[in-house]
Amino acid sequence: MTQSSAHTETKAKPKRKKGGNAGWIPDQHGAWVMVIIPLVVGISVARPALIHVPLAVAWFVGYFAFFAAGLWMKARGPRKQRYVAPLVTYGIICVIASAVVVAMRPTILIFALVFGPLVAVAIWEAWNRRPRSLASGESTVLASCAMIPVTAWAAGDPMTTRLWVSTVVIALYFCGTIPYVKTLIRKRGDRAWFIGSVAYHLVAAVAVAVFAVAGLVTFLAVPAFLVVALRAWWMPWHAERRGTPWRPRTIGFGEMAVTVLVLVAALIPPVA
Structure with a gap:
């Protein structure tokens, strides 16, 4: 994950030891x-x-x-x-x-x-x-x-423009992961959550495209956020179509790859 x-909703439910977490190590x-x-x-x-x-x-x-x-x-x-x-x-x-x-x-x-x-x-x-x-x-x-x-x-x-733009781009991605993950786990099958999640990701992709056109972020960020938006639609849609939810491990590994993609796009300086 x-x-x-x-x-943490995507975590498989572990077999808890007797007494549960004592609060020293976050699980x-x-x-x-x-x-x-x-x-x-x-x-x-x-x-x-x-x-x-x-x-x-x-x-x-x-x-x-x-x-x-x-x-x-x-x-x-x-x-x-x-x-x-x-x-x-x-x-x-x-x-x-x-x-x-x-x-x-x-x-x-x-x-x-x-x-x-x-x-x-x-x-x-x-x-x-x-x-x-x-x-x-x-x-x-x-x-x-x-x-x-x-x-x-x-x-x-x-506080450079690049610093703030990188912050906004990363925030756009991470804020979207919350409704996205909910459409796969706790809100799986909820139409309102699904539509809201996809709509948010489309708006985020448009915002990043505007940043790219303005020369504030590399154009590599545009396909990166299109991938992010696509997975926000396809993952819950495919799970509903086949009638089987995605395994938490699969969701986690997928997010690892997407996170790296977004970070690379956010950190590469735009071409002057």
Whole structure:
């Protein structure tokens, strides 16, 4: 699997060990790409800097803390206690790493205006036991994509047009994966979700084509997003036609290939 927390829907249901996840190690493997890629893309578009070390620690441990917090909010009664240790441990480490980042680059606090509302939505949905809602998924995806400009800002690099366009292109793709995956798993056979997903992907493809014509992104991004839009239609359509859902493993491997395709298209500079 390669996508956001919403994409954990594509995981095969494992045989849980007695007691379940203790909150120390996130088992939502699909979220890892959404944690790793923004940091890598930001550094690739900008430049590596020492501040990226504490920033990476704060970002990764922050994800661990968020995962533990989700389990804590979901649990009832005495079971809540088992998640306190990982939540507090990761929370303290995240605060310390974040403090180091702020000390090195105080103006990075401006991004609290972006992350604050997005994280608040995700926490609200988790608190109301809707961690896989569309609002929760999109808010976490957008927060992840916001890390691309954050890495550049942290290093003191200028907020170039290329940086913002790369961020938008990657966000367009990742935001679309949430409704797409739902049409294959939880919303399989739901006509409204299918139409909405396909419509979104067509609009995203048109937007990328406009960027390409304007010279803001390489023209390779256009066929890449056409492939993305095609798979948003064909995968659920074919599953319904044959009467058999796609295996989570197949969906995951397919998304790996598409993700690489989009990343390459987003990172290649447009021809002047």
